[in-house]
Amino acid sequence: MGVDVAYIAAWVLPALVGGGIWTALSGRSRWAFDFPAAIGGGWLIGVFVAAGCARLVALADTAHAFSRALPWYVAIGIGAWFAAIVRLRRVPAGSATPIEAASMLSRVLWWLLLAWIVFRFWVIGDEASLRPVFPWDAWSAWSIKPKTWFLTGYFEPYVSMLDWLSNTDRDLRTAASWSYPELLAWVQLWFASAAGAWNEPLVGVTWCGTLAAFALAAYGYWRALGLASWVALALVYGLVSLPLIDAHVALAGYADLWVALTLGLATLAWTRWLIGREPRQLALATGIALCLPVIKLEGMVWLISFCAVGAVDLVPLHRRRLVLWGVPVVLIASALVAALVSSHSGRNWIEIPSLGTFALAWHGVGGAMIASLFTLPNWHLLWYVVPVLLVVRRRRFRNDRAARMLGLMLLIDFAFLFALFFLTTASAWAQDFTSANRLILQLVPSVFVLAAVLLRPMTQPGEVSVATRRRVEASVEQTVPA
């Protein structure tokens, strides 16, 4: 048991297999910085594919999920790389790596930032790798299933308490978190079975790997947006320096970080589609986004808003204004009608699929939310800077479709959180400083993606011209029924 070949392979293989899938989908690297994007994004995709493989083939032998899934996993990797190579042969190489005239100051800054980032990863990774699972929900919810499945050696479904009590003749389990999605459980099983024992430090350090993978991917994507190397790295530093993100790595076990980074990765790929109209990036973004609901229940909400805005983007330009104004008007009108009907019928609650039922009423949690965002040491200066950036780069925000689309998605997401905290009994999560910050955390990487889009230079390699964009949209219009 411990760090042996199998455990190291469990870490390395996702980068290889996921990197193959990433390359097969996104095609030949056009720039050198596509490499970190492939490794980082590929690792996260690879981990999810590994978990999916384990789920499919290791139900009867969960303690050996890694070795059971390995042949299938390697086969997927070979297939992905075969597809990637075939595709690379067909598609000519893109433009060469743009040569960046970096000043000495920016180079020094780049190295200083890199050193600081590496040091930060070392500190939080060391913390995660030392202790058994510590935070409350980690051991009372997120690790119950993988621990049970690993130690029993086989899969047993988790059911509601009533089913568990009523079917004593069947192999069933129950827990308060019985309905939670199970992708993360299988990710934990993948690493635990590779380690050969249920060892929480070895499983927990995966949280550090996830953040590192996203940091790599983000750097690659942001360089591809045309950001200078030090600006891209400064954004990465900004993200990994955030105290609450660091806390979720150091005290590994919660699912929020995985949701945040998965949504962030989907947003990165989607941005590339928005800017460069690379269809495979859209496929990549969609595939990654589809993982959200199987990580955590609220992932469904983010997936819906992601898909809704993605659909708006696909609407032809001349109809988009109608959609952008029409949909909110219809939604607000529906909400008003629903509120009127509810008040007449005496119903004052709302059921949000995946999240639960909440009583409706106004809750004054502004003070707690302001404290969470602006005064407590969770986010450094992030929430001061974002509005300033939006104002300073308002022209870019107005003229750049990618920025507008990302902004719209985040607007919907934050509007949802506003409604959740201010209009429902979930306000208690804000008042007692519990889930509110963690839900906000899930959107933070995507906020950084928006910041990167706003900071990118007006013209850069890879961006399609207006004419090309209109041509692509015309072709989309022809293929998508009105």
Add this chain to the structure above:
Amino acid sequence: MRRTALALALLASWAMLLVWAARVDWSSSFSPAEQREFPGDDFSAVFGSGSADVDRLRITSTAEDYTSLQSLRPSDVEAEKFPTLRYRFADFPRTLELSLVFRTAENPEDVAVSLPWPGDATRTFDLSQVPQWRGRIVEIGFAQFPIAQQVPPAQGFKPFEIVEAGLWSRSWRGDLAALATDWFGAWPWTQRSVHALGRDTDTPRARSLVWCVALAVVIALIWIAILFGPRDRKMAIAGFAIFGIAWVALDTVWQNGLWGRLQATRAVYAGLSWEQRQSTVADVDIVAAAEKLRAMLRAEPEQSRILIYTGPERSYELLRFVWHLLPRNVALYGYARMSTDALPEGCLLVFFRNDDWRTDPAWRRLLAHSDHLATSTSIYGDSFEADDVVVFRFHHGR
């Protein structure tokens, strides 16, 4: 000239910001007008043991429950007159938490206030924000205990020394020192750390460092705009640079806190193998209870339904007990009762650190036809009544 003016304006503005953040009383003197100094050997060990050593008190062991307390009974200390606490320790281990404990003549109940890790330097704490710091102080002291839920109790303690403590009347120096301790003091991880940092402790805190740094940035930008004019590009560059410095400054403070927390974790886990890390937990007593139950149920099929009951106020212990019992097929009795009134015939009911099974008439009725599964040792005496776990096999009736 304008640069000099900018530097002076920034110095003055930021100094005023610091004074505001420290809640300095403008009418107070720079140094405290009155002081009460307590050398370490003025304290005596109440729990645990200690010995006086050249003005210091060396704490050499803890009480049975792994806590220690040292106190003294000061004369003529009115809390309102002395709102600033000064304290200094030596060799204080990273694995212990420190609390100030005091009693007043008006309120004989102990009041405990968590303090940041003292390190080896003199620390200062503003007691004026503690609501109970009112009236005549009849006893004051320091308590130490292993960091809750993180450090195995037996591993928390290492000998340390109280060098000195003191109480100051209100002063600029004291208020600014208290602000420095608050902003840069080391706090351990808690269960709340994944929700909201800064709310990890119930201790009253100073004005927010993040808020003050943001104000400092805004002030700097305003002065630059006033003295140099709001020229877009230069303002943008200056704003960017100031913001970057402010972010890095905040991050350096956070890094320092992370480093302190890591040292506490390393003090327990560094040098352990992966297996040892996995088995080193703070709640060793709950692990022992889980092991005991596991041993009792050795002959039970793995699929037997086990419902755990404990009294209210023990949700953490209950859930940890369930966690340590895995992979047994275990669930919470409280949830079961919310779902149905009918418990399955033959399921196991476990009372964890709770004796309602013999004291509560409702439980006695429910268990009237159930079998009490005694532990292997309890048949030799009455000690079973104090067992951590008591198990019944539930039967509806016969």
